[in-house]
């Protein structure tokens with residue numbers, strides 16, 4: 001198995017968690033209800049903890065002495081490998097929840113598949129984090145259903161969020177060369193299979209939420225290769241400024 | 252420098268660890284919580300293997316520091332804390348004694364099969380740690396720390412923390 005492909009994959013997993021965690025953490029102190037505020041802070045914390053595990057693995061595979069902090073705080077946008085979905089702005093609360101829902105629906109089967117990886121370091125992280133992701137998915141699906149099948153205003157907002165974010169989901173579900181190779185080696189699951197599981201979860205939930213995915217929406221992708229939307233730069237500016245301005249600063 | 256006459260036994264060390272509190276729920280020891288996976292001597296080095304509860308549990312690094320400091324106070328100079336992810340921690344590993352301590356402290360201990368949404372599946376009956384009533388409801392799936400959810404008792408009307416089954 002090639003370490004470079006595995007390193008690339010660990011970066012993708014870690015960057016997805018890191019960027020989504022950073023996005024979600026921005027709700028801390030601003031969420032519409034106290035319970036939601038606490039939920040957001042907890043989800044963000046889980047994701048950042050998961051990012052640390054994946055990025056530590058990526059750094060070890062790279063072998064240049066970069067740890068999770070160095071990878072999180074000292075890389076430029078082009079070096080980030082997260083999918084475009086997670087870097088999309090928080091928008092209103094509906095948008096934040098829809099983004100989480102579309103991500104969680106992928107994250108859970110992905111981690112469950114990775115827990116059976118032939119690469120034991122990958123399997124260990126996946127087995128550790130799969131339960132956390134499942135807990136997130138229970139909540140995001142529950143809220144998407146309640147708000148979609150809620151009042152007129154909440155339904156309108158959830159449908160707007162779905163229309164906006166749906167095109168970004170496809171990137172998670174289609175393998176590129178690196179992922180196809182790793183799947184062939186039994187290191188990661190086949191993404192076609194993950195896509196089936198994603199659809200089997202998302203479709204009935206959206207139906208219950210009375211929400212309709214846009215038809216023939218183009219798939220927006222590029223994040224896995226480091227080609228990001230403008231949004232990522234703003235996330236990184238906020239997340240990295242302290243370590244950039246005061247290199248090596250600690251608590 | 253004082254020289255330790257003999258190395259403490261692994262059994263002694265386990266007993267000491269039973270007095271090492273979890274920083275977030277100090278009535279629980281790290282042994283009650285089930286996060287100490289192994290204690291062994293590797294030559295002159297004492298290896299304590301711990302497993303994190305949640306990936307991001309902020310207490311994990313504090314626990315490692317606390318355990319190391321406690322063992323040094325006990326005279327063990329060469330201590331190494333190792334972290335192990337596999338098998339992943341589950342609330343099934345909280346000891347019976349630990350569950351009793353949680354209840355007495357006002358936190359409902361984890362109930363039911365460990366799976367995502369176990370508490371949500373209304374089947375799980377969570378008893379109020381104050382009055383014992385199972386006429387309770389979930390307020391939020393999340394709580395003041397990653398390991399807790401927020402619940403309310405519909406009989407005595409008090410809110411309480413539930414150590415969620417995980």
Ligand SMILES: [Zn+2]
Nearest residue numbers: 379382404407
């Ligand atoms: Zn009560």
